[in-house]
Amino acid sequence: MxxxxxxxxxxxxELVPKEISNHPSVVKNAARRGKPPTHTLLDVSIHYSAMLRIRDRFxxxxxxxxxxxxxxxxxxxxxxxxxxxxxxxxxxxxxxxxxxxxxxxxxxxxxxxxxxxxxxxxxxxxxxxxxxxxxxxxxxxxxxxxxxxxxxxxxxxxxxxxxxxxxxxxxxxxxxxxxxxxxxxxxxxxxxxxxxxxxxxxxxxxxxxxxxxxxxxxxxxxxxxxx
The missing domain is CATH 3.40.1280.10 (SPOUT methyltransferase, trefoil knot domain)
Structure with missing residues (x-):
């Protein structure tokens, strides 16, 4: 077989896209983890409010x-x-x-x-x-x-x-x-x-x-x- x-x-x-990398929820999570915002993984449970701005957010x-x-x-x-x-x-x-x-x-x-x-x-x-x-x-x-x-x-x-x-x-x-x-x-x-x-x-x-x-x-x- x-x-x-x-x-x-x-x-x-995917990594956090640049267009929402300055959103407070993204910045806060990245700072807590000691990483640049665009080096963190996009996660709706963390970034819900930021994701309201992006295409195909669902x-x-x-x-x-x-x-x-x-x-x-x-x-x-x-x-x-x-x-x-x-x-x-x-x-x-x-x-x-x-x-x-x-x-x-x-x-x-x-x-x-x-x-x-x-x-x-x-x-x-x-x-x-x-x-x-x-x-x-x-x-x-x-x-x-x-x-x-x-x-x-x-x-x-x-x-x-x-x-x-x-x-x-x-x-x-x-x-x-x-x-x-x-x-x-x-x-x-x-x-x-x-x-x-x-x-x-x-x-x-x-x-x-x-x-x-x-x-x-x-x-x-x-x-x-x-x-």
Whole structure:
């Protein structure tokens, strides 16, 4: 069996944008942590009032979604067997490459610090020739190619209904990257929709990112006779 490839798309993991870097909530949090404002992670639970000024604010500032999803994925039996690849493509156009041996901190504050280091330095550990995490500015079609996939299969509530098993089998048989939304509200951008080669829905309502990832991974584990 080939590897299951999953990408968390338009993920709300980004550094504080310059246009709100002088907002009191941003400045206060940065000062408390001893960092420049633009070297801190945008988080709606901290920066809600500042985020009222920015575009697509309902989709942004949710690094917790990526945190929970990566914990689920990287600790899975499928990943431990070397049969999973997971990527993140952020709202602001950065691709995050994750080595399967990476241990994501369970503590959210430590995870935040890790993501800040990654987005500022570009690698974790910084300067390593073989980093555990690497971030690059990259368009989604380029990430699909970099992942060694032959196309993108997007999971979206509005698309044709398919079973999780059928989606996973199609992805595995055709070396497709499965794209799952990494935001709490709204829809994919037109750019993301245009990058998709296939689009399916696995449930009649929207599901949280980590729930979708869990179902995909557990189905692949069953197909591989791991569980």
């Amino acid at each position: 080939g590897k299951l490839k999953i990408a968390i798309l338009e993920a709300g993991v 989709k942004r500032g949710r690094p917790d979604i990526v945190h929970v999803t990566l914990l689920e994925a990287l600790e899975s039996p499928l990943n431990k067997k070397g049969l999973l690849e997971i990527y993140v493509h952020t709202y602001d156009g950065k691709a995050i490459f994750i080595h399967p041996s990476t241990r994501i901190p369970r503590n959210y504050n430590r995870f935040t610090g890790l993501m800040e280091q990654l987005l500022v330095e570009g690698k974790v550990p910084p300067g390593s020739p073989e980093p555990l995490l690497q971030a690059k500015s990259m368009r989604l079609p380029d990430l699909v190619r970099a992942a060694g996939a032959r196309g993108l299969l997007l999971l979206r509530e509005e698309c044709e209904r398919e079973s999780v098993r059928s989606v996973v089998v199609k992805a595995l048989n055709n070396a497709l990257l499965i794209g799952v939304g990494g935001f709490p509200h709204g829809d994919f951008s037109q750019e993301t929709l245009e990058a998709a080669d296939y689009c399916y829905s696995i449930y009649e309502e929207s599901l949280m990112t980590w729930v979708v990832a869990s179902r995909l991974i557990s189905t692949a584990e069953l197909l591989a006779n791991i569980l």
